[in-house]
Amino acid sequence: MYFKQFFDEKLAQYAYMVGCQANGTAVVIDPMRDIDQYIDHAAKQGLTITAAVDTHIHADYISGLREFAERGVKVYASDEGDKDWKYEWLIGSDYDYEFMTDGDEFKIGNITIKAWHTPGHTPEHLSYFITDGAAADEPMGVATGDFVFVGDVGRPDLLESAAGQLDVMEPSARTLFGTVEQFKKLPEYMQVWPGHGAGSACGKALGAIPETTVGYELRYNSSIKSATSEDSFVDFILEGQPEPPLYFARMKRDNKIGPALIGGLPSVNRLNLNQISKLADKENAVVLDTRELNDFASGHIPGSLLSPLNKQFNTVAGSYITEDEDIYLVVEEHQLEETVRDLYRIGLDHVKGFITARDLLLYKEQDGAMDTLELVRFDVVEDLGTEEQVLDVRKASEYKENHIDGAINSAHTRLLANIDDLPKNKKLYVHCMTGGRSAVAAAFLKKKGFEVALIDDNFTEYMKNVPAS
DSSP states (O other), X not given: OEEEEEEETTTTEEEEEEEETTTTEEEEESOBSOTHHHHHHHHHTTOEEEEEEOSSOOSSSOBSHHHHHHTTOEEEEEOOSOGGGSOTTTTTOSSOEEEEOTTOEEEETTEEEEEEEOOSSSTTOEEEEEEETTTOSSOSEEEEXXXXXXXXXXXXXXXXXXXXXXXXXXXXXXXXXHHHHHHTTSOTTOEEEESBOTTOTTSSSOOSSSOEEHHHHHHHOHHHHTTTSHHHHHHHHHTTOOOOOTTHHHHHHHHHHOOOOOSSSOOOEEOOHHHHXXXXXXXXXXXXXXXXXHHHHHOBOTTOEEOOXXXXXXXXXXXXXXXXXXXXXXXXXXXXXXXXXXXXXXXOOOEEEEEOHHHHHHHHHTTOOOBOOOEEOGGGGGGOOXXXXXXXXXXXXXXXXXXXXXXXXXXXXXXXXXXXXXXXXXEEEEEOSSSHHHHHHHHHHHHTTOOEEEXXXXXXXXXXXXXXX
């Protein structure tokens, strides 16, 4: 059996290729939208991808299942859950597909893939047992998708907090408890191949180790260990979950009704100086600046968003840019494909042009319109007037633990949804823990017409010197 784990650092997402070397075929589990990476890898191993399967309707990225179906690959998807949790784009289509329910299986050469219904994170969620028939008649491992991670389990609140369904958070948590009880019955030697690692918003305490075993998780997974009773598990699993990025609801929708087919990554042209001068006035368009904070703060195209190319890039872009907006990038040419690919993975397809930092400098030298971002330290909050307001863009759980007196809170990933709740008539002093989240938040708020200053400082160090109230 051939086995390969693929990892996307920004989305902390794992996909898997399982192949039968005897007949040269392979299946991909939980593929991302840019399926060329899997096809190229399979070819290098002398394998042909003949099947692709999703564990569930994903919320954090566009699935590659439809792209595989378009290329004639047979795709497998869950038929569990009620009518609201079906792969609508497959039903009645001409694609080669098969819907799976608990206990169903299919084969790739000598490899058997068997579905196991594991609801709780979502109603339709399936995990897949993998058996290498050339060596054994029992599964060696299970691809758990967003059910069990290293050190955590999939959050059951997303149907309510991200997808907008009312009063389903606690029932989903109770369903998840029942699924965890079934997990406890698995052989301890069985390997666990999760759908996400550390950094994903699909849980609250995911580990960075790429795989685990049932036995290890029974001993050390805090969420599973909390399941001493149904009520204790529900209380533990719902406490402290981070606010989901705003784009999660859109991903759920698109993966359900069918992701757009645009023929691969968009082709993006470099803009000339005349075109740059018109960017700030373009309707339904956004300039996404990927430079670091200090460069952005000292000079950027008016109305630009900031999102450096770090692990938070997809989350920030997906939370601040809507699917119908045209996107113009400030990015170095050698990073262009990476940036476009990241946006493509979350369904932001309308990338229309790019410029480099050098282009921006030339534009500035020719008296092109530029804007700056005000940077301050935490001591500024000690003398604020009535027309000034501290905005804390950390998670609600962080704010609850400790915050500046009088500060209001909105997680940086939810600002677009909460924009009408912020005071328009006050200058906002925006902060997080060390300045990363607040930097992108301040740029976004400035684009939306707020008067802002970024507190580019260390919150923990500042609060050490603040007297307890």
